Amino acid sequence: MKVDKRKKFKLLRNGKQFLFNSFITCTLFSFFFLYFFKYVLINKSSQDIATTISGTLGTALGFFGSILVYKALREQVKANKLIQKQFEIQVFESRLYKMLDSYNLNVSDLKFIGRKSGNLFEGKRVFSHLINNYNTLKKEIIQFNESKQYKVESITNLDYRKKLVKYKEGIKISSWIVLELSYVIFFYGVGVTGRKNIKSLLSGNYNDDYLIQLLNYLSNKPVEYRNNEDAIENWKKIMLDFENFNFPNNEKFDKFYNGHQSNLGHYYRHLFMIVKYINGQNKLSYLEKWNYSKLLRTQLSNHEQELFFLNSISILGRDWELKNIGSDKEDENEQFITKYDLIRNVSKSVLAKYKIKSFYPNVEYEQEEITARRKYLDEKVYE
Secondary structure, three states: OOOOHHHHHHHHHHHHHHHHHHHHHHHHHHHHHHHHHHHHOOOOOHHHHHHHHHHHHHHHHHHHHHHHHHHHHHHHHHHHHHHHHHHHHHHHHHHHHHHHHHHHHHHHOOEEEOOOOOOEEEOOHHHHHHHHHHHHHHHHHHHHHHHHOOOHHHHEOHHHHHHHHHHOOOOOHHHHHHHHHHHHHHHHOOOHHHHHHHHHHHEOOEOHHHHHHHHHHHOOOEOOOOOOHHHHHHHHHHHHHOOOOOOOOOOOOOEOOOOOHHHHHHHHHHHHHHHHHHHOOOOOOHHHHHHHHHHHHOOOOHHHHHHHHHHHOOOOOHHHOOOOOOOOOOOHHHOHHHHOOOOOOOOHHHHHHHOHHHHOOOOOOOOOOOOHHHHHHHHHHOO
């Protein structure tokens, strides 16, 4: 949002114009006053007339002068407030643009090596390949669950499923579990450190034995662009018989799912910091905040917004919106994805693929009808 410097001096100019017009009015009034008393007091002595005129005119001019001073002071106060607000906006925008520059620098530093081709991808091109990597992982988790006949009841604990239902009624919990589990493994990877992080994060919500079996299974898959013939043959074999996986494969080969924490950890923390900074500007209206958030959203590619959605519904990203839904701590002004339409630009196919509108029904999606609830939020709730 550009600062219009003309507004800075508008009130000052109006105040000067007001003083000039008031001076002309008072001058004309004074001539009229003298003319009137000349004929009304024609039979009085000149001394009496002068005394009467000076007393009456002095009082009147003093009264009007006080009004003019009061009006001028009011205009000056308004002008000072406008100047102060414009200065505060300049300071806010200066920091915001630096944060956006840092975001773009973060994106330009992203790197991803294709798991099949071995080609290096950088910058925004990374996100489409990350999505492909995520979807490949999701399919393999589904395949593993089906082969071992794992149901959602054996994957997760009952209390956790109840918690998810409380978050969002009407969502198919089994689908949500697969999306979350896929993202967490995608984020940390199945190396030694990644497996420890996943077990620590999901313990208590997911069945520990299931996690061990799944992570050990995925640890056997190698990248395809390296000459890992033994590892590749081993992977082909275990995909056929799905034996028990009580032990991980810690042999030294490049794993297909090596995690993306180094790429995405700082990236999402930085996005959250930008949106939280905008949301915390109490002197801006909601529309102004929305427009500033739009500056960020318009820089997110469709693939970025798709991956951002997957992050937000996982245990890693619920601070964006889902953390306190259904609890006494719920605050709709802190539910940033809906409030600022941060996934507004995902395609219809992606909306359908992940049932995104079930998670975020009140986002103003492109080419989608706005809900009555969102209209109410815009008018009555958002600050």
